[in-house]
Each structure stands twice: as C-alpha cells, then as structure tokens.
Amino acid sequence: MxxxxxxxxxxxxxxxxxxxxxxxxxxxxxxxxxxxxxxxxxxxxxxxxxxxxxxxxxxxxxxxxxxxxxxxxxxxxxxxxxxxxxxxxxxxxxxxxxxxxxxxxxxxxxxxxxxxxxxxxxxxxTDTKYEKKLETYFAKRKNNIKASVSITRGCNNFCTYCVVPYTRGREYSRSFETIIDECNYLKDQGIKEIMLLGQNVDSYGTDNHKMNKYFHDLLYEIDKINGIERIRFMTSHPKDITTDLMYAIKDCKKVCNFVHFPLQAGSNRILKKMNRGYTLEEYLEKVNKLREIIPNVSIGTDIIVGFPTETDDEFMQTYKAFEQIDFDLAFIFEYSPRKNTAAYKLYKDDISIEVKDQRMKKLMNFYNCNIKDKLKKFIGTTQEVLVENLNKDKNFLKGRNKRYEKVIFKGNKSLIGTIQNVNIKETKHQTLIGEISFS
Ligand code: SF4
Missing domain, CATH: 3.40.50.12160 (Methylthiotransferase, N-terminal domain)
Structure with missing residues (x-):
C-alpha cells in the first residue's frame, strides 16, 4: 500500500x-x-x-x-x-x-x-444516522472571503423524485450555539460572507422544539456578528417559509435579499404527485408576500420538466406560472428517475426525452431572453458589491450584489474582500458590468 x-x-x-x-x-x-x-x-x-x-x-x-x-x-x-x-x-x-x-x-x-x-x-x-462529531467540527475553508455553514443536514420531506432523504438521512438541526460559534470562528478567519446551508433551511429547529430556536432567530443572531458583512441561505421550502422569516430578511442589514424558492411545477396535480406540500395558489401567495415585505427581493427557483404523466397542458401551467412570477434566477431540469425514490417505484418515466427536451428548451428560451431584459434595468444604478476575486480574464474584479447578480468591474486586486459601490454601465449575458463609484 x-x-x-x-x-x-x-x-x-x-x-x-x-x-x-x-x-x-x-x-x-x-x-x-x-x-x-x-x-x-x-x-x-x-x-x-x-x-x-x-x-x-x-x-x-x-x-x-x-x-x-x-x-x-x-x-x-x-x-x-x-x-x-x-x-x-x-x-x-x-x-x-x-x-x-x-x-x-x-x-x-x-x-x-x-x-x-x-x-x-x-x-x-456508510451510516444512515447523522454523525454527532460533525456537530462541532469546524473545517478549514478554501475560500477566504465566503464560507458555507450547515445548519441542518438531511431532509424529512420525501419529495417523490428526490434521493436526499435516502442518501443523507432524516433532518437534523445543529445546535444554535454551535452555529453561532462556527460563524464567529469564520469571522476570526477573515470570512466576510456566510452561506447558511440546509436542504430546507426554513424548517431549522422544527425537529427539536426543545431548542426553541428557529431559522429567523439564527438570522437575527448572526446579523449581530461584527466582521461578517453578508449572510445568505439556501434552500427555502415554499411550504415552510414563515412571515417571521420574511421580516428577519427585511430587518437584518447583512441578510441578502435573495430567496431560492423552488417551485418545481405549476400544475397542482403534478405538485401533488411530487409530494411538494403546496399548491400553485399557495406558492403564489407566498411570492406576493415575499415581494410585499422584502424590498427589491430577488427570487430564484428550480423547475423539473417531464415528471411522469405531465401532459402538455400541465407543462403549459408551469410555463405560465414561470412567466408570471418573473424569476430572477432559475435552474431547469429534466426529470430523471432516481433509484429508491417513491417516483421511481410508483411511476413509469413515460415522458420521452424529445418531449422533455422541448419543454426544457421552451422554458430556457423564455428565461434567457427575460433575464437579459431584467438585467438591463440595472444600467444607471449603483450596486453594492462584495468583491470575491479576479474575473476569468483577470482584467476585471468580480463579485455579487446582495440580490446575487454577478457584477464585474475594473479595479485593483487589493479590493478583494471589500464591499464597493459599482455604477452599472452595461450588461453581458447574465453579468452586470460597471465602474467603481468614487462619490
Ligand atoms: S427536493 Fe429538497 S425538500 Fe424535497 S426531499 Fe429533496 S432535499 Fe428534501
């Protein structure tokens, strides 16, 4: 050996x-x-x-x-x-x-x-239960500007297409104090942006009500840490997002106004078959509330096309919802059966690859055109950007605004890790291009 x-x-x-x-x-x-x-x-x-x-x-x-x-x-x-x-x-x-x-x-x-x-x-x-030692293990991070912190592991939702509950086990919320300690540890390492991770961050604490701490409590607490400039989180489940959480996003200065909020499908019959736990109407109500409470909120989504038995009409319901909601970021996937899941066991993968491709293409075409138009509205605005690194071509620095749009601009690499105001001059693909504002 x-x-x-x-x-x-x-x-x-x-x-x-x-x-x-x-x-x-x-x-x-x-x-x-x-x-x-x-x-x-x-x-x-x-x-x-x-x-x-x-x-x-x-x-x-x-x-x-x-x-x-x-x-x-x-x-x-x-x-x-x-x-x-x-x-x-x-x-x-x-x-x-x-x-x-x-x-x-x-x-x-x-x-x-x-x-x-x-x-x-x-x-x-390969144990199936959460390993307790992970609770207090603070890994050294590769990136010295941004770091992820897991707040929950596993998932209890059993969406019928998803393997996560089988591969990562039941949901476990890490202790509130340990998460705060890890954020402080990262702050001491110079980290500026924390990404709070969980398959469903919104249900943080609901597996252990004795803790009496929920996701919004975490946001308020991390927001107080001096030295951390930004807090992001991923992923929110539409059935579990609370009004308290929406107000926490609005109230906490460092919490970014971006919510990844997977819709998955626009047909109530398909949502039910997916076991998502909400209807399109309930989803839309929450989107309206998010937009009402959080100024300038950016909303991302995941969509699955070609779920078993999805008809053309049902796909069009997804398409119309997608158009109507006007997402700021979208990941679109074709359904693929995963072993062990309920969908794999119960439903035949009966939508042909050609139809899946067509549906995916139709959504992508809309998304790509729409996002370009949406980004143009940023021209002439000033965006607060956390500078993350040199851009690929090295002539530019790159970073993201609080809404998660990518911004590139010319500047010295000593600015990496700082927050800069950038005046947006033009757009290219899904990127905003600007100049540092000295005013
Ligand atoms: S899709 Fe997300 S919420 Fe549903 S089972 Fe998978 S990880 Fe859990």
Missing part, C-alpha cells in the same frame, strides 16, 4: 457537497497530507459524488473507468450521495476503489485510511 503524501478531492453537485469536501480536506491536512493541484499528481483521490441527476452519476462511473486503466497506483475513495445509494455496485464494478465513505461518516476519514493502510483491505463506512 502507498504511503500518502498528497490528495485531491473532486466534488460533484451541491454546496453541501462542497462543504463536505472542505471537511474531508481539513482532516487530511491534519494528517499531514498536502492538496495537489490536479488528480494525476495525488496519492489519494476522493470523488465526492452527487446522485441528484443521472448525468452526474454517469460522469463519475466514466471517470472511474478511465482511472482504473491508468498504471499509477493510487488510493481511491468515493464519498457523497451516490455511495449511499450504490455502494455495492461501486465496489463490485471498480476494483481500484479502496474505500467508500458515506455522508454521515465524514469525520471518520482518517480512521478509514489508517485501517486500509494497516490491513491492506477495502472498506465501506
């Missing part, structure tokens, strides 16, 4: 996975390993996988196939949601995979490595 000096983690999927990769990287660094720039140089490679979409899984399996044909002996580990759903398949099919580590065993990583190195065995650790 190789002795390990370097590691590389490839992360697929959501921000929770990004955070989990940081937790694993932190432990490997404590073990004395150094992170490699690319996977070819690393002694240890971990693939932190996602199983939300079929495509991500197929990419992973393709990658494992390629690596197994390479000569250099490496230690390969697989982490993330896919291993919770398909660990047997991975171990059987890919002999070069040395270990599998589940979403509830992240802090076990070094023990797993010790065991496989000592005993020269293949190992799989």
């Amino acid at each position: 190789n002795s390990l000096n370097t590691f590389f983690i490839r992360t697929y999927g959501c921000q929770m996975n990004e955070l989990d990769s940081e937790i694993m990287a932190s432990q490997l660094e404590q073990r004395g390993l150094v992170e490699s720039e690319n996977e070819n140089d690393a002694d240890l490679i971990i693939f932190n996988t996602c199983s939300i979409r079929d495509l991500a899984e197929r990419k992973l399996f393709g990658k494992l196939g390629i690596i197994s044909r390479k000569k250099k002996k490496k230690i390969i580990g697989i982490a993330g949601c896919t291993v919770m759903a398909k660990k047997e398949k991975i171990l059987d099919k890919f002999e070069n995979v040395n270990f599998i580590i589940g979403t509830n065993n992240l802090t076990d990583l070094n023990n797993v490595l010790d065991e496989i190195e000592e005993k020269n065995i293949r190992l799989s650790k």
Whole structure:
C-alpha cells in the first residue's frame, strides 16, 4: 500500500457537497497530507459524488473507468450521495476503489485510511444516522472571503423524485450555539460572507422544539456578528417559509435579499404527485408576500420538466406560472428517475426525452431572453458589491450584489474582500458590468 503524501478531492453537485469536501480536506491536512493541484499528481483521490441527476452519476462511473486503466497506483475513495445509494455496485464494478465513505461518516476519514493502510483491505463506512462529531467540527475553508455553514443536514420531506432523504438521512438541526460559534470562528478567519446551508433551511429547529430556536432567530443572531458583512441561505421550502422569516430578511442589514424558492411545477396535480406540500395558489401567495415585505427581493427557483404523466397542458401551467412570477434566477431540469425514490417505484418515466427536451428548451428560451431584459434595468444604478476575486480574464474584479447578480468591474486586486459601490454601465449575458463609484 502507498504511503500518502498528497490528495485531491473532486466534488460533484451541491454546496453541501462542497462543504463536505472542505471537511474531508481539513482532516487530511491534519494528517499531514498536502492538496495537489490536479488528480494525476495525488496519492489519494476522493470523488465526492452527487446522485441528484443521472448525468452526474454517469460522469463519475466514466471517470472511474478511465482511472482504473491508468498504471499509477493510487488510493481511491468515493464519498457523497451516490455511495449511499450504490455502494455495492461501486465496489463490485471498480476494483481500484479502496474505500467508500458515506455522508454521515465524514469525520471518520482518517480512521478509514489508517485501517486500509494497516490491513491492506477495502472498506465501506456508510451510516444512515447523522454523525454527532460533525456537530462541532469546524473545517478549514478554501475560500477566504465566503464560507458555507450547515445548519441542518438531511431532509424529512420525501419529495417523490428526490434521493436526499435516502442518501443523507432524516433532518437534523445543529445546535444554535454551535452555529453561532462556527460563524464567529469564520469571522476570526477573515470570512466576510456566510452561506447558511440546509436542504430546507426554513424548517431549522422544527425537529427539536426543545431548542426553541428557529431559522429567523439564527438570522437575527448572526446579523449581530461584527466582521461578517453578508449572510445568505439556501434552500427555502415554499411550504415552510414563515412571515417571521420574511421580516428577519427585511430587518437584518447583512441578510441578502435573495430567496431560492423552488417551485418545481405549476400544475397542482403534478405538485401533488411530487409530494411538494403546496399548491400553485399557495406558492403564489407566498411570492406576493415575499415581494410585499422584502424590498427589491430577488427570487430564484428550480423547475423539473417531464415528471411522469405531465401532459402538455400541465407543462403549459408551469410555463405560465414561470412567466408570471418573473424569476430572477432559475435552474431547469429534466426529470430523471432516481433509484429508491417513491417516483421511481410508483411511476413509469413515460415522458420521452424529445418531449422533455422541448419543454426544457421552451422554458430556457423564455428565461434567457427575460433575464437579459431584467438585467438591463440595472444600467444607471449603483450596486453594492462584495468583491470575491479576479474575473476569468483577470482584467476585471468580480463579485455579487446582495440580490446575487454577478457584477464585474475594473479595479485593483487589493479590493478583494471589500464591499464597493459599482455604477452599472452595461450588461453581458447574465453579468452586470460597471465602474467603481468614487462619490
Ligand atoms: S425538500 Fe424535497 S427536493 Fe429538497 S432535499 Fe428534501 S426531499 Fe429533496
């Protein structure tokens, strides 16, 4: 067995996975390993996988196939949601995979490595229950401007198309005090923006009413931390968002006025089949309330097209709702059946790929045109931008306003990590382009 000096983690999927990769990287660094720039140089490679979409899984399996044909002996580990759903398949099919580590065993990583190195065995650790050690583990973060903090893990909602309740287990809210401690720890590291993460942040605390603290309480408390400039959160569930939360977003100066609020479908019959727990009318009522309470709020969404039995009429209900709500950000997906889910077991995937493609294209066309027009309205305004980094072309700095629109402008890289007022002059694709305001 190789002795390990370097590691590389490839992360697929959501921000929770990004955070989990940081937790694993932190432990490997404590073990004395150094992170490699690319996977070819690393002694240890971990693939932190996602199983939300079929495509991500197929990419992973393709990658494992390629690596197994390479000569250099490496230690390969697989982490993330896919291993919770398909660990047997991975171990059987890919002999070069040395270990599998589940979403509830992240802090076990070094023990797993010790065991496989000592005993020269293949190992799989995939507990279904939340790992308590994660509660108080504060990972070292890669980015020194922005950091994610998990406030809940797992999910109790069982939307019929979604694997998360099976791969990440039941919802668990971290303690209020630990979250505040972690935000303070990050502030001490110089972090300016905190992203509070959960599959459903709005239900924070509802799994443990004894705590008597809910998501809006967290926002008010983190807002008081000097040094933290911005607070974001992801994802809100339309059935669980409360009026108290909307007022917290309005009242807390550092909380950004962006709410990711997945609609998924505009037909009540499909919403019911998805087990989303709201009707279109209830969703619209909450959108109106968000817009009434929070000035200039930006609303994002996820949409799934081609859910089993979705008719043309029902798709058009989604399209009309999408048009009417006039989202500021949208992620549109074609339905793909995921093993273990209720939709996989109960419904035939009966909408053809062609129809799914057409529906997706129709929504995307509307979205792309609409977003361009919407962004043009920012020309002539001044946006408060947290400068995150150099833009790809290096001539510009990039950052985001509080609504989450991307802004680029010319400036010295010493401005990274500061908040700048930027006068918007033009737009390109989904980006605002401006100049620093000196007034
Ligand atoms: S709310 Fe629904 S879609 Fe979101 S993670 Fe939970 S089950 Fe999945």
